[in-house]
Amino acid sequence: MTSASILPEFLAALPLPTLAIDKSERIVAINPLAQALVGTGADGRHFITVLRQPNLVEAVEQCLADQTQHTATYVSGDAGRSVTYDVTICAMAQTGVVIVSFQDVTQLTQAGQMRRDFVANVSHELRTPLTSLMGFIDTLGGPARDDAVARDRFLGIMTGEAERMNRLVGDLLSLSRVEADERVRPTTRIDLLGVLQTAIQNLAPLAADSDVVIHSDFGSEVGDVAHHVLGDADQLLQVFTNLMENAIKYGGAGKAVDVRVAVHAKDKALRGPALRITVADHGPGIDPLHIPRLTERFYRADSHRSRALGGTGLGLAIVKHILNRHRGRLKITSTLGQGAQFTVVLPLDMQIS
Numbered sequence: 001m002t003s004a005s006i007l008p009e010f011l012a013a014l015p016l017p018t019l020a021i022d023k024s025e026r027i028v029a030i031n032p033l034a035q036a037l038v039g040t041g042a043d044g045r046h047f048i049t050v051l052r053q054p055n056l057v058e059a060v061e062q063c064l065a066d067q068t069q070h071t072a073t074y075v076s077g078d079a080g081r082s083v084t085y086d087v088t089i090c091a092m093a094q095t096g097v098v099i100v101s102f103q104d105v106t107q108l109t110q111a112g113q114m115r116r117d118f119v120a121n122v123s124h125e126l127r128t129p130l131t132s133l134m135g136f137i138d139t140l141g142g143p144a145r146d147d148a149v150a151r152d153r154f155l156g157i158m159t160g161e162a163e164r165m166n167r168l169v170g171d172l173l174s175l176s177r178v179e180a181d182e183r184v185r186p187t188t189r190i191d192l193l194g195v196l197q198t199a200i201q202n203l204a205p206l207a208a209d210s211d212v213v214i215h216s217d218f219g220s221e222v223g224d225v226a227h228h229v230l231g232d233a234d235q236l237l238q239v240f241t242n243l244m245e246n247a248i249k250y251g252g253a254g255k256a257v258d259v260r261v262a263v264h265a266k267d268k269a270l271r272g273p274a275l276r277i278t279v280a281d282h283g284p285g286i287d288p289l290h291i292p293r294l295t296e297r298f299y300r301a302d303s304h305r306s307r308a309l310g311g312t313g314l315g316l317a318i319v320k321h322i323l324n325r326h327r328g329r330l331k332i333t334s335t336l337g338q339g340a341q342f343t344v345v346l347p348l349d350m351q352i353s
């Protein structure tokens with residue numbers, strides 16, 4: 001068997017789209033993955049008519065000429081979605097046949113873009129209060145140096161800005177901790193009604209300050225075995241604190257916040273027994289346009305209002321990651337002018353202890 005005759009079989013065994021081009025510049029072997037990429041019927045054709053993209057064609061030409069390794073990028077438009085490949089082109093010393101292999105780097109490219117966006121967002125969020133702090137420091141050191149009234153007012157604003165930065169850093173750390181253990185399923189059995197009660201108690205001062213009453217309808221008593229889930233109590237407390245805090249903040253003064261719990265023997269989304277906890281407010285609601293994006297980091301439906309209320313835009317992103325870890329779901333519904341409903345669905349732990 002000659003080395004040329006094993007080439008197609010050899011390429012077929014490779015996990016990457018790969019093809020071979022000989023000295024006559026024709027494709028002499030191509031594996032099924034590469035056929036799926038560049039189309040069938042490429043075998044025997046001149047490589048330029050198949051590969052077409054200038055930077056790849058040029059890299060192959062150079063490799064054929066100097067027999068050294070070259071790299072290029074290839075972008076394929078696959079069903080409306082573009083896929084980016086890193087292409088390696090090397091020559092086989094004895095025959096001069098050039099091997100072209102494609103590696104899909106779309107996810108890597110996207111992850112890089114997400115990282116860059118994240119850093120840009122964080123910098124922007126930190127820069128705003130920092131710029132304001134620097135402005136006040138200048139004023140206090142100069143024009144307002146001897147003005148006691150202005151000094152007190154500015155110090156008050158500066159405290160607010162410093163607290164915002166502190167909250168942002170705290171939320172970022174919390175988000176990164178949640179992401180780090182997102183794949184580790186919680187194994188502790190906890191009573192969810194107890195968690196909800198703690199959240200309501202913790203938020204009582206904020207509710208009172210905001211002139212909001214929290215109504216809870218648990219349908220049964222705390223300690224009832226029907227409300228047990230496998231979970232991390234601190235993280236679930238954070239979920240309901242974030243949702244209730246939003247309902248209080250955005251629902252507005254004088255309005256009630258309702259917390260309802262329902263047990264579903266067979267939940268459609270989770271395909272099993274589940275608890276549904278709904279936190280509903282009676283505020284202005286959320287435009288449906290924004291709903292799919294609310295759990296993205298730093299996304300705010302009404303950024304002016306959210307910032308004015310001290311929001312960092314990370315609360316719901318944290319909620320989403322914690323629920324992922326608990327195999328739960330978050331459903332958001334709203335009608336403008338009639339408030340918003342945030343429903344958490346968590347799998348029930350049915351074990352009898």
Ligand SMILES: Nc1ncnc2c1ncn2[C@@H]1O[C@H](COP(=O)(O)OP(=O)(O)OP(=O)(O)O)[C@@H](O)[C@H]1O
Nearest residue numbers: 246247250300301302306311312313314315316340
């Ligand atoms: N109950 C609600 N009613 C109306 N809009 C809401 C409600 N809950 C959330 N939103 C909108 O969703 C956005 C994202 O909420 P999220 O909790 O992630 O951030 P935040 O409240 O702005 O800041 P943080 O919670 O980090 O302090 C908010 O900025 C707000 O515009």
Ligand SMILES: [Mg+2]
Nearest residue numbers: 246311315316
């Ligand atoms: Mg919030």
